[in-house]
Amino acid sequence: MKKNYFTQFDTIRFLAMLGIILYHYLTHRVSGGFLGVDIFLVLSGYLVTSQMESKYQVDIDEGSYFKKTWERMGKVWWPMVIITMVGLTYLLLFRQQLLVNIGINLSTTLLFVNNWQQILSGSSYFANMLHPSLTTHYWYIAVYMQFMVIWPLFFKVSRRFTKTKWQSGLVMLAAALLSGILMAIVFTPGEDPSRVYY
Structure with missing residues (x-):
């Protein structure tokens, strides 16, 4: 290989x-x-x-890839839980004022959908950290894990319905261009770009 x-x-x-x-x-x-x-x-x-x-x-067999993806998610999840628990303990002891909305933030973090929670709550990645959050940067792990689940499915469908890897590549390129166009539509110049970033 x-x-x-x-x-x-x-x-x-x-x-x-x-x-x-x-x-x-x-x-x-x-x-x-x-x-x-x-x-x-x-x-x-x-x-x-x-x-x-x-x-x-x-x-x-593609099933072996999904098995490895599941194992990879576990390897990320457990260290994330440990680091989060350490951070949460610190906040409970010394910075309780930062525990606002901690329940929804923790649950969406552990389910790898933190980026969507931040989008729905209107959180800004680029604003000054006047009220820092324990889970702000977990959005990246959420995006990465969503990619690891969704992209193989998209790849498999694309490859199955095209004759060559070049044709499949064109399908992927078209999807990337569509994504870029949608981001351009969502983005408003001069306003906070967090929605597009997340």
Whole structure:
């Protein structure tokens, strides 16, 4: 099975992480650093799609991929629970004023739908953190896990109803363009872009 991984990805990931860190500490100087998150998602998309294509070509049961996805979700979920419990304990002891809406925030975080909860509540990723939340940054894990569940289904349907991987690639490109158009429609220049970002 061909492995489509390049060691340069590690450098790109490092630079993306550096951009994210600098954005949070030097927002006005590195205002575009948050785009590092998009870089992580693009790399994940490439690697996951390449892996699925390789398995499709050698006719490996897709069920094994979904089993690995389930295992991957567990590997993310348990550390997330531990870190969240540590953070929650700290808030209970020292910062109880930050426990506003903690019930819905925790439940949506543990179910990997935190991004949708933040969209529905009108939360802003880019506003100054006057009232920081324990679960603000879990939206990324939610998006990543939703991708890991939805994208394989989309890939499988696309591959089944097209003759070649290039035709399937065109279907995926069309889906990406549609997503871009929808984001452009939702986005209003001059207003908070959190809805599109989440």
